[in-house]
Amino acid sequence: MENKKNILTGDRPTGRLHLGHYFGSLKKRVELQDKYNTYIIIADVQALTDNFENPKKVRQNIYEVAFDNLAAGIDPNKATIFIQSLIPEIAELTVFYSNLVTISRLQRNPTVKSEISQKKELFGNKGESVTYGFLGYPVSQTADITAFDGALVPVGEDQLPVLEQTREIVRKFNSIYGETLVEPEAILSSNTRIKGLDGNEKMGKSLGNAIYLADSYEEVREKIMKAVTDPNRIKKDDPGNPNVCMVYYYHKLVNEENIKTVCEECKKGKRGCVDCKKDLIESMMNFLKPIQERRRYYEERPELVEKILMEGTKKAREKAKEVMKRVRENMKIDYFKES
Ligand code: TRP
Ligand code: SF4
Numbered sequence: 001m002e003n004k005k006n007i008l009t010g011d012r013p014t015g016r017l018h019l020g021h022y023f024g025s026l027k028k029r030v031e032l033q034d035k036y037n038t039y040i041i042i043a044d045v046q047a048l049t050d051n052f053e054n055p056k057k058v059r060q061n062i063y064e065v066a067f068d069n070l071a072a073g074i075d076p077n078k079a080t081i082f083i084q085s086l087i088p089e090i091a092e093l094t095v096f097y098s099n100l101v102t103i104s105r106l107q108r109n110p111t112v113k114s115e116i117s118q119k120k121e122l123f124g125n126k127g128e129s130v131t132y133g134f135l136g137y138p139v140s141q142t143a144d145i146t147a148f149d150g151a152l153v154p155v156g157e158d159q160l161p162v163l164e165q166t167r168e169i170v171r172k173f174n175s176i177y178g179e180t181l182v183e184p185e186a187i188l189s190s191n192t193r194i195k196g197l198d199g200n201e202k203m204g205k206s207l208g209n210a211i212y213l214a215d216s217y218e219e220v221r222e223k224i225m226k227a228v229t230d231p232n233r234i235k236k237d238d239p240g241n242p243n244v245c246m247v248y249y250y251h252k253l254v255n256e257e258n259i260k261t262v263c264e265e266c267k268k269g270k271r272g273c274v275d276c277k278k279d280l281i282e283s284m285m286n287f288l289k290p291i292q293e294r295r296r297y298y299e300e301r302p303e304l305v306e307k308i309l310m311e312g313t314k315k316a317r318e319k320a321k322e323v324m325k326r327v328r329e330n331m332k333i334d335y336f337k338e339s
Contacts, residue, residue: 007032008150008184010041010084013061014051017068018210020203023191023253024156030073032154032187038079039148039316040069042309045084045091046141049134050119066305068213071295076308082316083309084144089320093143093327098136100172101165106135110161122206142166146181147320154187158202177330181323191253197227199246211284213291220288224250224281229273230266240266240273247273247280255283 009029011017017026029038042065047058066081074081084090106112116130141162145153153163163186170183195201196209203210211223227247230240242248242263251262262279265271298305328334 004035004037005151006149006182007036007038007152007154007187008041008145008148009039009154010043010144011065011069012043012047013058013065014047015061015205016064016212016214017072018203018205018212019253020156020194020210021068022072022213023194024189025154026069026072026074028154028187028189029069029079032152033075033078036152038074039150039319040074040079040081040312041084041144042066042081043084043141043144046137046144049131049137049140050115052131052133062309063302063305066309067295067298070298070305070308071213071291073291073294076312080312080315081308082313086313087147087317087320089317089324090140090143090147092324093147094136094140096327096331097139097142097169097173100169100176101139103135105165105168106138109138109165111158112138112162114158118206138162138165139169142169145184146170147323148316149182149319149323150184151182152187153184154189157188157193160186160188177327180326180330194253195246195249197223197246197250199228213288214295215288217281217285220284221281224277224284227277229276233273236272237269239269240271242266247277251276251280251283254287255280258283 007029009025011021011025029040032038042062044058044062047061048055051058062083069081070076112135116134142165144150145166155163163184167183170181173181174183193201194203196203196207197211198207198209200207200209211220215223224247227250229245229247230242231244232238233240245266248262248266252259255262258279262271262276266276325334
């Protein structure tokens with residue numbers, strides 16, 4: 001058990017999780033939980049970097065994100081789910097790592113850059129006032145991972161530059177203070193970036209183009225009925241091009257067994273877009289069914305979820321303390337034996 005590698009991954013509690021999260025990371029972490037020691041961080045400190053004015057939102061979404069992980073199939077007997085802000089070692093490590101990264105390197109990080117430009121689009125000038133904390137989130141994410149000897153990190157493609165920065169910090173730390181930290185590797189899912197229903201390259205909460213794991217039939221129906229199809233198809237029997245159609249794109253994700261038929265019928269003009277969307281709604285609800293059943297199980301037992309989070313956090317803390325001890329020794333700040 002002890003020589004199993006550790007996985008560290010997680011989510012910001014800023015809202016419920018959607019299909020982008022599922023295919024980008026959740027699915028992979030569920031598959032891997034049997035093989036590795038899996039730690040799942042509910043990154044409330046990171047969520048606060050751009051939601052510090054909205055503590056209620058972060059608080060409420062701790063449970064939403066826990067429900068979504070459990071609903072996706074994370075087994076609390078195998079994986080350790082914990083809350084970031086309750087692990088003070090992460091904050092300590094963040095302080096030490098902040099010496100090992102330059103401000104210009106952070107500003108050049110493509111993930112941070114695109115998140116900043118997205119904010120500008122959403123909030124205009126207000127988006128320009130980037131805080132020290134937000135700019136530095138790759139540093140604290142490095143602490144999230146290294147505090148648990150995370151060797152493998154399943155993340156979506158958008159997070160790759162952040163992980164690259166983590167690797168740089170780890171290498172720098174180890175070269176100065178001696179081999180101390182594990183240098184993590186990303187695990188990418190094959191469907192690493194899920195497009196939005198509107199055809200946008202990214203599915204995102206703030207983009208309003210996402211299907212949530214907890215969406216009801218009505219919500220799924222409404223969203224799929226509005227999805228972008230082949231714009232050149234005017235009449236029902238016009239031959240279509242599924243490759244430019246978002247409905248087809250989602251059929252590929254959740255209706256694999258019928259994908260050939262959908263494709264051929266579309267190309268031959270034998271399939272109306274409305275019927276095709278109705279099929280997709282059915283397939284989507286079938287896909288979501290087991291996920292939503294598990295969610296309901298946990299929603300009806302909030303005290304069980306509280307226990308899972310408390311015990312997970314306690315276990316995670318033990319591990320972080322062990323790593324912190326190593327860090328203190330190697331940084332020569334282990335002044336008294338007992339601390
Ligand atoms: N940044 C990740 C996201 O936005 C969440 C996260 C926080 C994370 N700490 C992490 C992911 C550590 C992997 C490892 O989804
Ligand atoms: Fe898209 Fe289906 Fe219409 Fe073809 S028939 S364009 S796959 S919605």
